[in-house]
Amino acid sequence: MKRMIVIGAALVLAAMSLAGCKRNESPVQFHAQGQPQSLSEWHVLDVRDGRLRFNAGVEPYALNTALFSDYAHKLRTIWMPAGTKANYHAQDAFDFPVGTIISKTFYYPRGEGDAVLRVAENADETRDGLDLSKVRLIETRLLVRRENGWVALPYVWNAEQTEATLARAGETIPLTLHKPDGSAKQDFAYMVPDENQCAGCHGTNNTTRELHPIGPKARHLNRESPWHPGENQLARMVALGRLEGLPKDGVPHNARLDDATASVQDRARAYLDVNCGHCHSKVGPADTSGLWLDAGTEEPRRLGLCKPPVAAGQGTGDHLFDIVPGRPQDSILVYRMDSLDPGAMMPELGRSTVHEEGVALISEWIGAWLGSCSSADPNVAMQ
Incomplete structure (x- = not known):
């Protein structure tokens, strides 16, 4: 019996060894x-x-x-x-x-x-x-x-x-x-x-x-x-x-979409950066649009504030500006995020549904902007 146990144990070890080798x-x-x-x-x-x-x-x-x-x-x-x-x-x-x-x-x-x-x-x-x-x-x-x-x-x-x-x-x-x-x-x-x-x-x-x-x-x-x-x-x-090459400090950090302690602006900018910024940047495929949504862009006009579209066509939804401060419902950016029309939706690839939470976040962000687009030099500010 002892010999059988030893032989059995040896077979198990051999099988384990073979499995590991495999x-x-x-x-x-x-x-x-x-x-x-x-x-x-x-x-x-x-x-x-x-x-x-x-x-x-x-x-x-x-x-x-x-x-x-x-x-x-x-x-x-x-x-x-x-x-x-x-x-x-x-x-x-x-x-x-x-x-x-x-x-x-x-x-x-x-x-x-x-x-x-x-x-x-x-x-x-x-x-x-x-x-x-x-x-x-x-x-x-x-x-x-x-x-x-x-x-x-x-x-x-x-x-x-x-x-x-x-x-x-x-x-x-x-x-x-x-x-x-x-x-x-x-x-x-x-x-x-x-x-x-x-x-x-x-x-x-x-x-x-x-x-x-x-x-x-x-x-x-x-x-x-x-x-x-x-x-x-x-x-x-x-x-x-x-x-x-990782520095000891100063490493950039985007906000998390689900972080309730982060500001609406930080979460909105992080969302636009990862969803849109690889295309909408000064060097990206949408560089000629003049709408830059990457993390490094700070100029409000480049972010779409009171900026008329360059060549959006039907993608405007008959709206006049990419972002109308305080009025997400009049902003092209929100209209295109909330659309499933192939000629209007943004991003134009990678989705067949509307990201309701994303639309709500960007709408809240735009809703907090002050000012209007009614003058040639609007007095507007981000909150």
């Missing part, structure tokens, strides 16, 4: 060229034991205020080759080394039947990966830093939630969005962007048209890590040997 056979795989057809070929994320998990060395991160995408939740990760570091930049996205893989997985909490839920994100839902019995995976977008620059690759998850396949031409996914209390039900078409649409957002410089990350900037990442309570995300990157 897992070690699939580290993150950077593809320096080509377009792998399956997300699993990258080994960044792993479906295992009913959960979507990160591979070894893959670091999750969160933003202070995130881009709205039809109420989808997002799991974001960064992986960099061993021994490499990103270089800190105060305003632009960090300079990541060749081999970096940034992933963003879009998912929804499951409702009854095929419905998905419109609920706020909860950090606890990603602490041990995503429980696939509670969420529905929609897509995972990769942004890959190759020798010649960044490449964007969208992958769509199958119905079995076992694999995601490259969708170069994009895809339309019909969804039904529910509030948990049943007070709202909305059928909509979730749009997975094609390669050109990915470039439309990530080509943040209208001159070079080169793709760049949008989220991994100091002001977005400067916050506590949801996965490591008490640790600042930027300080953690430094401690892991993944970031150099």
Whole structure:
């Protein structure tokens, strides 16, 4: 009997060893060229034991205020080759080394039947990966830093939630969005962007048209890590040997949308920065609009105050100015955020629903501005 126990124990240890070796056979795989057809070929994320998990060395991160995408939740990760570091930049996205893989997985909490839920994100839902019995995976977008620059690759998850396949031409996914209390039900078409649409957002410089990350900037990442309570995300990157050049103080910080202690102005500016600022800036694709909504813009006129549109066409809704102080209902900015008309809605990509909370926030912000646009030199001020 003792001999059988010893033999049994030895077999268990051998099996565990083989299992460990098997897992070690699939580290993150950077593809320096080509377009792998399956997300699993990258080994960044792993479906295992009913959960979507990160591979070894893959670091999750969160933003202070995130881009709205039809109420989808997002799991974001960064992986960099061993021994490499990103270089800190105060305003632009960090300079990541060749081999970096940034992933963003879009998912929804499951409702009854095929419905998905419109609920706020909860950090606890990603602490041990995503429980696939509670969420529905929609897509995972990769942004890959190759020798010649960044490449964007969208992958769509199958119905079995076992694999995601490259969708170069994009895809339309019909969804039904529910509030948990049943007070709202909305059928909509979730749009997975094609390669050109990915470039439309990530080509943040209208001159070079080169793709760049949008989220991994100091002001977005400067916050506590949801996965490591008490640790600042930027300080953690430094401690892991993944970031150099982080100053001891003066690091920019955007407000969190859900922070009730932050001012309306700080939350509104953070929202516009991450949702609109990568396009509406002095160098972005909407540079000729004269409407700059990035965090670095302070001039009220550039932010839209009493500024007539340059070439908005039907997107004006017959309104005269981008922002009319104290009158959000007369402001083009609010009109376009609240529209689903393809010729008027802003942002024009990445949503098929209206972000009601975002519209309410920007309306409250504009409602606090003083003055009017009735004179050539209006006496206006932000509150």
